Amino acid sequence: MEAKMIPTLDNPKFYELKKQANIQNMLSQIDPLVLMQKIAKFRKLNISKMSCAEIDQAILEVLCWNGVFSCYTNIRKYPAGTKFFRVKRLKGTKIPNERFATYQDYWETNPKYLTAYGRLNKPGESLLYTSPDLRCSIGEVHIQEDEPFVAIQYTAKSEVKVNMIGGEFDYRQLGINDGKVKLIHEMYNSFLRDEFSRDVGKGTEYLYRVSETIAKSYFDLPPRVVQDAWAYSSVQDKSKYNVCFRPEIAHELLSLDGAMLCRLKPILNPNGMQVLCVAVGTDENNNILFYRIGSEQQKQAFPEITQFPPSEKS
Structure with a gap:
């Protein structure tokens, strides 16, 4: 919600x-x-x-x-504690994944990969696109049934002031x-x-x-004085909003909880998500660490995961 x-x-x-x-x-x-x-x-x-x-x-x-x-x-405010989500496609279910392996993959895209305009960014300009609604984030990326994806979750450390466009x-x-x-x-x-x-x-x-x-x-x-981010309607559901941060403000305002590696499986549950495993933190070489569903790391970072799929290697 x-x-x-x-x-x-x-x-x-x-x-x-x-x-x-x-x-x-x-x-x-x-x-x-x-x-x-x-x-x-x-x-x-x-x-x-x-x-x-x-x-x-x-x-x-x-x-x-x-x-x-x-x-x-x-100007609207999301209160401290609000969860924000970023969704990325994966290339298959191999873990670690080509598109999700190191700490930077939790955050904004490397500018060198941004060769075209985005909704709010110029080519070569990296912004962090999120939504406080996970289903909205999934829809924005056009994830298809059975397609693997990663849902990265952040928590607002303090209130987030957004400049609503068309709200x-x-x-x-x-x-x-x-x-x-x-x-x-x-x-x-x-x-x-x-x-x-x-x-x-x-x-x-x-x-x-x-x-x-x-x-x-x-x-x-003026950033951090009047606004922290932009908000605008979702393509898939105009009653929902996306929230876009400049990277330096995102890193200041948001704490990284981790990520869920998932597939869309509408027949499994009302959410339509099968969580394969979770990613929490990195090792000394900056490589993302993955944990099974039911692990202590999963319970601490994502206690809301209650319907577990069959065990997956992690």
Whole structure:
């Protein structure tokens, strides 16, 4: 079950930013038909043929009114103790695995392997993509039935402040009662959700240039002061959220619990997971250590594993 986020508007700098921008007044002046036309025009663009500057300008024309960014910032908090998950495909069930063998494999991908744009990263830029919902993480990677994968688990050492992109708003808390203001802002929110939950296939990674630009240009507030990470809707379930960290912040805020090596087996249990073994810590050579289900290491790191599969070598 996904951890509950706590709304927060308690940062004085956040209040001052909103006061100066006067977004509510700005939203009340926007013509919904004109905004709809701008969004429709954006949807027809051939992103693959556009330069970074052209993409920047096209986004600006949608998200800004008279040159000013027209969306509210939506900062939420995940409480300390929240579990976050990262899922990786494995190459077969051999342990240690080619894709999961050393300590670094628990964390963000080595930048040298990142040759294309990702949802929020440029080529060569490594970010840690997680979700507080394990099923959401599995869906994001498109794990298929009987396919082996590793589910890496972290625990938040303190609260995690996320900048929600396209997330739900509590307009009452913001003091917004004007129906037109809500309508316009929800049009923006819908546009953002669509861009960040777009199902991008192999060969069309250039589409990620839009979400990467939006995140870095409009939703990147002072780290550790206002935000610790970005949050955005899942492709597979738009009611769930992914949380993306810069590596240095992830290593500061998250403690590594370990990982479960699994297969998807829907007939086994409601979760549909068969846990083959667990990985907890590393040896003196930085190699990941693996333990059987039922071991003390498994009981300490993953006490929630209660339905054990047949014994596996580890």
